[in-house]
Amino acid sequence: MDDLERMLVSMKQETPPAGLEQRARAEFRRRRRRQVAVHAATSTLMILTGLWLLLPAAGILPGPWDGLRVLQSLARASSSGSGMVMAISGAQNAQAVLSSSLQPANWLGLVVLGVGLLLGMNSLLPGRGSQI
Amino acid sequence: MSLTPEEELALIERAQRKEEDAYEALILAFSALLYRVITRMARDPQEAEATLQETFWRAWRSLDRYQPTRPFFPYLVTIALNLQRDQWRSERWLDDREESLEGLAGGQEADPAIQAESQEELQRLETAIHALPGIYRAVIALRYDAGMRYEEIAQALSLPVNTVRTHLHRAKRLLRKWLENEDG
Numbered sequence: 673m674d675d676l677e678r679m680l681v682s683m684k685q686e687t688p689p690a691g692l693e694q695r696a697r698a699e700f701r702r703r704r705r706r707q708v709a710v711h712a713a714t715s716t717l718m719i720l721t722g723l724w725l726l727l728p729a730a731g732i733l734p735g736p737w738d739g740l741r742v743l744q745s746l747a748r749a750s751s752s753g754s755g756m757v758m759a760i761s762g763a764q765n766a767q768a769v770l771s772s773s774l775q776p777a778n779w780l781g782l783v784v785l786g787v788g789l790l791l792g793m794n795s796l797l798p799g800r801g802s803q804i
Numbered sequence: 805m806s807l808t809p810e811e812e813l814a815l816i817e818r819a820q821r822k823e824e825d826a827y828e829a830l831i832l833a834f835s836a837l838l839y840r841v842i843t844r845m846a847r848d849p850q851e852a853e854a855t856l857q858e859t860f861w862r863a864w865r866s867l868d869r870y871q872p873t874r875p876f877f878p879y880l881v882t883i884a885l886n887l888q889r890d891q892w893r894s895e896r897w898l899d900d901r902e903e904s905l906e907g908l909a910g911g912q913e914a915d916p917a918i919q920a921e922s923q924e925e926l927q928r929l930e931t932a933i934h935a936l937p938g939i940y941r942a943v944i945a946l947r948y949d950a951g952m953r954y955e956e957i958a959q960a961l962s963l964p965v966n967t968v969r970t971h972l973h974r975a976k977r978l979l980r981k982w983l984e985n986e987d988g
Binding site for chain 1: 827831835849853857861864925926929930949
């Protein structure tokens with residue numbers, strides 16, 4: 673080992689400034705708190721905006737979307753043995769109703785609401801893969 | 805604070821589940837070593853500490869993509885070096901500094917009485933390292949401050965192992981030349 677090598681190795685023994693680790697941890701906590709707050713605020717705002725855009729659609733949707741009537745229809749269909757026919761025609765009807773009655777603003781509201789919910793879940797739920 | 809590989813793996817897995825106390829333990833464990841590496845490349849201690857904090861934050865945000873079977877320190881080093889590279893780019897620090905290093909060596913007064921291990925000479929060596937091109941400083945820091953193997957350095961810098969050897973050889977040649985000029 674020559675002089676240069678010895679000097680390079682000895683430089684390793686320098687000590688970092690006092691309190692470095694604690695400052696790094698404090699900065700992480702500060703940024704984490706801000707991240708959580710921003711996520712929560714964004715999520716809340718998107719959920720509210722999504723609901724605001726989507727709520728008028730509730731008035732547009734016709735009677736068959738009433739949950740009780742859907743259940744009654746299903747019960748009648750299963751007792752008459754024509755469940756598959758009902759399911760297919762029901763799906764087609766649902767598709768037609770959705771595409772004809774929902775305005776672009778309602779679709780946008782749906783998307784915004786979905787993203788808001790995902791963002792909110794991402795902030796609240798622990799675990800790998802939950803990050804958007 | 806040093807961690808065994810098992811402790812490190814357990815902390816990383818907990819941090820990936822967003823357990824903040826586990827990640828804070830990793831910060832406490834790696835801050836000092838990472839700071840030493842960054843100091844070699846930063847202009848001043850303030851910049852080094854800012855880079856350190858930004859490195860830990862970026863590592864936290866990308867922890868989902870990290871493979872816990874790999875050692876954590878080279879992963880941190882990669883992030884820190886990328887940050888420092890951005891800094892160099894923004895300040896045009898990537899230009900070759902070999903001439904400035906030679907100029908620096910010629911401009912110093914030779915003092916044969918100074919011993920190789922003296923603080924003053926170490927200080928001069930540090931000055932010379934700071935005058936090296938960025939990539940040479942990075943290789944010196946990873947090899948001597950972090951004690952990383954050539955393969956780990958190559959992985960952290962995304963370079964072939966032979967290129968790492970070449971950079972280290974050239975960096976030491978420049979420093980040696982500077983020391984010889986110092987000795988008269």
